[in-house]
Amino acid sequence: MRLTAEEFELLKLTRRYVTTDRRYLKLGGFLLGMSGRDRAKFMRKLGKAAYRIAPRELDLLLDRGWRESGTAAWLIAVAGRTEFRERLGELLLASKWPYAGQAYCIALASFGTSADADLLIAYLDRYLPRPDLVYDQTDALGALLLLDAKAGTDHAARYLAPDGLWQQWIAQSPRKDPADPDEYREFIELLCAFADESAQHRPTRRRGATPHGR
Numbered sequence: 001m002r003l004t005a006e007e008f009e010l011l012k013l014t015r016r017y018v019t020t021d022r023r024y025l026k027l028g029g030f031l032l033g034m035s036g037r038d039r040a041k042f043m044r045k046l047g048k049a050a051y052r053i054a055p056r057e058l059d060l061l062l063d064r065g066w067r068e069s070g071t072a073a074w075l076i077a078v079a080g081r082t083e084f085r086e087r088l089g090e091l092l093l094a095s096k097w098p099y100a101g102q103a104y105c106i107a108l109a110s111f112g113t114s115a116d117a118d119l120l121i122a123y124l125d126r127y128l129p130r131p132d133l134v135y136d137q138t139d140a141l142g143a144l145l146l147l148d149a150k151a152g153t154d155h156a157a158r159y160l161a162p163d164g165l166w167q168q169w170i171a172q173s174p175r176k177d178p179a180d181p182d183e184y185r186e187f188i189e190l191l192c193a194f195a196d197e198s199a200q201h202r203p204t205r206r207r208g209a210t211p212h213g214r
Contacts, residue, residue, distance in 0.1 A: 006060070013057050014068055017049055017075065024067040027074045028102060029187070031194050043194070047201025050078035062087060066097035073103035077110045077195045085111060089119030092136070093126065101136030109143035110192045117155050120144040128165040131172035138177055141166065142184030146192065149185065156181070 003011065018024050026034075026042065034042060053075055061072035062084075069091065076084045085108070092104040108116040123140045127133060144156045159166045160181060170179045 010060055010064065010068075013053075013061060014064075017053060017057075017061065018068050018071045021045070024071045027071060028191070032190055043198040044201045046074070047078055047198040048203050050075040050198065051202050055081070055083070058084065062091065066100040069097060070100035070103040073100065073107045074195070077103070077107035077192075078198045080110070080199065082111050082113075085115060085119070089116075089122070092119065092123050092140070095127070095133075095135050098135075102139045105136060105139040105143040106188060106191050106195065109146050109188050110195050112147060112150055114151070114153075117144060117147045117151075117153070120147070121155055124159060124165070128159060128169045131169050132174075134173055134175045137169060138184045139188060141181055142186075142188040145181060145185035146188050 021042075023046070031039075031042075058072050058076060058081070061068040063069070073088060073091075076088065088104045088107050092101055092108075095101060105120065108119055120140050120143050124137065124144065127135055127137050127140075141156060141159065148154055148156050158164065166181060167179075170177060
């Protein structure tokens with residue numbers, strides 16, 4: 001069956017940005033085990049890709065499956081493309097795909113504003129009352145705690161109150177995650193630091209991109 005022009009473009013984008021060097025499998029906790037030459041090489045390639053990919057190409061990847069959407073969110077985080085903030089919040093809240101939500105949380109945490117906190121709060125308000133759903137509650141709480149630490153706010157406090165939504169979710173969740181929320185904050189902080197380091201590998205020219213900032 002012949003591919004449409006859009007399908008062919010998406011195939012090329014996936015090969016260039018997502019499956020190259022099995023990138024989509026390494027974005028996440030795997031990064032924390034990288035060191036030395038492998039780490040430097042991966043960061044260099046990720047940083048260059050983040051600044052080369054065009055907004056329209058990111059849109060195409062965000063609309064696809066967990067591999068493409070999660071990788072696109074990482075590229076957005078590295079390049080600080082805050083124009084995708086609302087889109088990432090919508091994708092996080094929809095929870096359409098597994099595995100991609102962590103990348104959305106990292107991007108929002110890396111942007112670091114009250115608007116990003118609001119999107120994480122909306123997610124936690126919907127999914128912490130659902131202990132039957134083990135989605136991205138830990139990553140979202142970790143990201144919100146990181147934003148609180150950076151901004152001096154206390155948005156996460158109401159979830160962490162005694163017998164609050166966090167304790168209820170942890171107690172009833174079928175997957176026994178560690179209860180200490182600081183573990184998740186530290187995890188998200190380490191991944192955001194990786195994104196920040198990768199951002200230093202900015203190419204001298206960036207194709208088809210619009211101005212953006214952190």
